[in-house]
Amino acid sequence: MDPNKVGEDRTSGDGDMASVMGFSGFGKKARTFDLDAIFEQTRRTAIERSQRALEERHMEEEGESSKSTKASVPTQKVKSAAASSRKQESSSDSGSDSDADSDSDSELIGPPLPGQYTAQGEEELVRRSGPASSTAHSDDDDNDDDEGQEDEDDNNPVKKIPDTHEITLQHGTKTVSALGLDPSGARLVTGGYDYDVRFWDFAGMDQALQAFRSLQPCECHQIKTLQYSVTGDVILVVSGNAQAKVLDRDGFNVMECVKGDQYIVDMANTKGHTAMLNSGCWHPKIKEEFMTCSNDGTVRTWDLQSEKKHKSVFKPRSFQGKKVIPTCCSYSRDGKLVAAGCQDGTIQIWDRNLSVHTKFHCKQAHIPGSETSCLSFSYDGMTLASRGGDDTLKLWDIRNFRKPVNVATGLTNYFSMTDCCFSPDDKLIVTGTSVKKEEGSGKLVFFDRASFQRVYEIEVTDASVVRCLWHPKLNQIMVGTGNGLAKVYYDPVKSHRGAKLCVVKSQRKEKQAETLTQDYIITPHALPMFREARQRSTRKQLEKDRLDPKKSHKPEPPVSGPGRGGRVASHGGTLSSFIVKNIALDKTDDSNPRDAILRHAKDASENPYWVAPAYTHTQPEPVFAEESEEDEEAEKEPEWKKRKI
Template sequence: MDSRGDEETSGPSGNEADMASVMGFSGFGKKARTFDLDAIFEQTRRTAIERSQKAIEEREMEDVRKQCAEASVSSKTSGPSGRSKAVPSASSRTQESASSSDSEEDSEEEQIGPPLPPQMARGGTAGKQESDGDEELVGPLPPGSRKQEEDSSDEEAADEEDDTPVKRIPDTHEITLQHGNKTVSALGLDPSGARLVTGGYDYDVKFWDFAGMDAALQAFRSLQPCECHQIKSLQYSITGDVLLVVAGNAQAKVLDRDGFQVMECVKGDQYIVDMAKTKGHTAMLNSGCWHPKTKEEFMTCSNDGTVRTWDVNNEKNHKSVFKPRSQQGKKVVPTCCTYSRDGKLVAAGCQDGTIQIWDRNLSVHTKFHCRQAHAPGTDTSCLAFSYDGTQLASRGGDDTLKTWDIRNFRKPLNVATELATVFPMVDCCFSPDDKLLVTGTSVKKGEGTGKLVFFDRVAFQKVYEIEVTSASVVRCLWHPKLNQIMVGTGNGLAKVYYDPVKSQRGAMLCVVKSKRKEKQAETLTQDYIITPHALPMFREARQRSTRKQLEKDRLDPMKSHKPEPPVSGPGRGGRVGMHGGTLSSFIVKNIALDKTDDSNPREAILRHAKEAATNPYWVAPAYSRTQPDPVFAEVESEDEEADKEPEWKKRKI
C-alpha cells in the first residue's frame, strides 16, 4: 500500500497526463537535455582511428595476397618440365609454416608504411632486360640513374629561380591612373584589394574601384573632405569599412567606403600649455594610421608635439597622449608614426632625427629610444615594421634608408645612402615575403627620372629598380593579397604594377574591359511620375517603351532643344527674313548701302544745293518767319589784325 501510494503521489495519473498532452503543456516541467561535448569528440576520434586502422590492415592483406599469388606462379614456371616435385612431410610443413609465420611477424614489425611493389621487393631485376646493345629499363628508374639526376637538377634550378626575391617582383605590366596635375601625396588600399583611394596636393580624394572600372580608368567618386588642406595620409581600417583621412588641418576625419563622414576629431585648446590636458590636436597633422588589431582605434601625430590615439566611437576626446622629448627635455615635433605588427608598440620619427618607441599602455617613458637615428634637423618621412616584427625600417630626410633591430636599438643594422628625398611623406615598405625593402627616390623637375628601388633585406644591396616617371616617387604600397605595387608620383599620377602570372585581381579586372560608349539620347529622357488619382486630362501617358519615348521626344522641339530654322520669306513673329534675319542686316541691306557709285561724296551733296536754295521744301519753310538773317564775320588780312593789336601786345624789336 505504501509503495502504491508513493507511486501515485510521485507522478501524475493517466488521465492528468492525457489532459496535459491535449492542452499542450505536458513538457513544461521536463528538464532540457544536456550533452557532454568532450565525450562526443572523444568517441568520434576513436571511431576515426579504428576506421583508419581497419583500412590500413585490409590494404596490407591485399598486398600480401598479391605477392603470394605471384610467388606461386613463378615457382610453377621455374620448375623443369617432366620432373616430379617432392612433397614435404607434415613435420617439415609445420616447421616451414612456423618459420614463415615468424619471418612475416618480424617483417610486419620492422615494416613501416605500405609494402614495396613486387618488382622493387625482388631487387628491381624483373624490370630490367639485358641485350647485346644498350640496356632498357622497363620498370621504375633506379635512384642513381643519369636521367633522374638531370631531372632533379632542372627542378632544383627552377626552384632556385623562383626562390630569388627579385623574380617575384610583379612589374611586367602597369596601368596609369590620372589623379590630377599635382602631387599624389597619399595612397590607400583596402585589405581585400578591391578599392584604391588617392589624395593629393590639390585637396582631392578620389576613389577607384577595380571591379567597376573599365579600360578608361576613371574614378567613380571625387571629393574634398578637408576643404583647402593638402591630404597627408589615407588608410583603410583592418576591416575595410572606414577610411582615415589626415590633412593639413588639426582635425582628422573618418569616412565610410562611399566617402560620407563618420566622425571628425575634436580640435584642442591652443592656449593650454600642457598638451596632455587638451582634448585634441592644436596644430597641423603630419601622419596617421589604424591599429592593426583593434578596428576602432587609430593614431595621429601633429606639429603640436604630440602623438594621440583615438576611438571612432568617441570623437570628443582622445584615448592617450604620447609626448616626444629631446635630450634636454624639450618638445619635439613628430613627423611620422606607426604601430608595430602586434599593436603593442607605438613608434614615432621626429624632426630632430630621433626615433622614439613607447609601449602602447605606458605613455610616459619610452621603451626604445635612438637619439641619432638620422641627421638632426631632418624630417623622418616613414617608419615601417617588418612582417615578422623583429625589424624596423626608417626613411630619413637625410637621403638614407636604415633598418633597425628592435632588440638592439642603439645601432642600425644596415644603411643605404644617396636616396634623394624632397617630399616629407616618402614611403618605405617590406615585400609580402619579407625579403625585400622598397622605397622611392625624388628628382627635381626636368632633371631625371623618379625610381622605385628594391633592397635585399639581409645583404641590404640594391637588387632591382624601376624607372617610374619623370617626377619624384612619393608613395609606394605593396599589397600582400594582390601582389601588386601602387606608386604615387609628383606629377599627379598613380601607377599600378602587376604580373598576370604572379598577381591576382586588382588591376587585372579592369584592363580586360572595353570602354563604354556614352548614349547621347539618354539626356532626353525624363523620369516618369506616377499619379494614380489625377484627372484624365492631367494624367501622363504610361511609358510603354524607352525607344519609342526617345523617338517621340526627338520630334518635340521643346524636349530636344531643337534650334529654330532660318526664316524663309518676308518674316514672321517679329523676325525679319532678310540676310540672316536680324534688323541690323536689314538696315545695312536696304538703307545704309547706296548702290550709286559717287567718287566724290562732297560733290554728290552739293549738287542739290542750288535746288535747295531756290525751292526749299524740308527745313527752310518751317523757320521762314522766325529765322534771323545770318551775320558772318568779315575776313580781315593779317596786316590789319596786327595794327588793331594793343600796344602792350606788340612785340618789341
C-alpha cells in the first residue's frame, strides 16, 4: 500500500471529523502575551504623561510670552522619546504575536489627561494654524456673550417668574379660601366659602378643565385650610367647626379629631379644640403629625394614629398672662419650631418639644386687633414672613426677632387667610391684595427679599386675591380669588408638567347613544316556515303581559286551610290571629256604656260572685222611705210653683 495515499486519507479524515464536530484548526497555535512588555509600556506611558503635565504647569507659571517659545522643545522631546520608546518596545516584543501588538497599541493605557491641559493644547494648535484661528475666536466671543446674558438672567429673579401663560379653574361662585397641591404636583385641591372641596388632576384633565370630584367634608362649614402631607397620600381639612378632618387622595375620610369639653377652664386638660378652627398645617418631616389652632386659645399638635387625644398643647399668652387667640400657625422648614400669629398682633414661636415657654416672642409685630393671616418660613430657615391684617407684609430674622428687617405697607387685606410665600430660589416674596367689589383688580405682588422693593405685580382678576402658592417642582403659581376662580400661572419653558399637561389635550366630545334598528321586511307570499312574525303594537303586548301572573308580579292569594309553604292561614293558630278573630273583629256595639254594663245586671244579682257573697251574713236589710200623698201632689205641681229649699 502506498504511504502517500495513507497520509492523504488521514488528513481528509481529520477534516471530516472537524466539520462534523463543529470546529476546525486542530493544529493552530494559541496566542501568547508578553506581560512584562505590556507592564513596561504602561509604566513608560505614565511617566511621559506626568512629565508633560509638569512641563505645562511650569509654562503656565512663567507666562504666556515664554510659554509659546518653550512649549515646542519639551513637547518635541517628549514626542521623540515616546517614538523611540515605542520602537524599542516593538523591537523587544518582536517575538510576540502581531495581533496582541495591534490590540495593545489601539488601547489607551494609563489615566486620561485632565480637561484643562487638553484645552490648552487645542489653543496652541489654533494659534499655530494661522488665519483659521480668527473664526474660532469670534465663535468663542459669541458664546461668552450668550453666557453673560444667561448669567444676568440667573441673577435677575424677576426673569424667573412664570407668568407668560395662565389657565382658569372654575371652583364656584364664592371665595376660594383654601388651596393645596401635592408634593409631586399632580393634583390640586381647592376649598371655598361654599363648603365644597374640589379635586383637580392635571394629568387627567383636558381643555375643558373640569374637576373630577366634588364633596362637602364638613357639611355647612367654610373651608379654611387644605394641605397635602409630606408624602402626598392624605389631606388636612380645616373648616369653621372645632374638629379637623383628614381625607385620603380620593376624598374618603381617614380621621376626624375629637372635640374637647367646653366646660373645662384649662384648655390643656381637655382632649381637643372646643371652638372654631382658624388654620392648620402638616409637619414638614414627620408624615403623621399635623397642627391646628383655634378660637379656644390653643395650638395643638396631633398624631394621625391616635385620634382620641391631641399630642401636645401650646397656649399663647400676652405679656400680662391673658389668653390670646391664634389666627394662623406654621412649622419651620426643619420642623423644630412652631410659630403662631395672634389676634393681639404678637408672633410667638415655641420649640416643638417645649410647649410651656416661648422661644421667641415679638410683642408688637402687627397692630393689636388685626388678624395676622399668614406666617411663612423661608427655605433656608433663617427668615420669617408675616402677612398682617393691618395691610402690611413684614420680614423677620429669627436670630434677631425684636424688630422686622423690612416692612411693606399699603397691601389691602380683607381676609383672615391671605397668603404670603417665598419663591423656590428664596429671592422673592409673593402675596395677594384685596379689593372691594367693582373697585379695581386684585393683584399678586412680588417683593425682592434683599431690598424689599416691589419688583413685579400681576393683575389677576376684578376680585380679591386670597390664596397664593408657588410650587418649587412645577415652578407654577396657583392663585385663589374672591370670585370663585383658581388660576394657574406657568411658563412653557421654565415650568414643568402641571398645567402644561392639560392644555395640550383636546376637549373630549360627548359620546352619542347609538342604537341599531333592524328594518322589517314584509314577505306575504313566503312559506310559513320562512315567514317572519308580524310586528304587533306595544299596547297589545302590555295587555298580554298584564294577564301573565309572573310578568305582572301578581300577589299571591291568601292561604286557606291550615297553611302551606311556610305561610300561616288567615285564621290560623297563632295568638295574633286569635286576637284579631275574637276581639278586634267583635261587632258588638259599645257606644252606650251604661247599657253595656246593665246587660250583666240580672246575672250579677242572681249569681253574685265578687262583692255580694262576702256581706250576705253581716249586711242589714235596707229600709227605704215610703212616698206620701203630699209628695205625689208636689210632683204634680208645675216647676214655677215649687218652693225652693
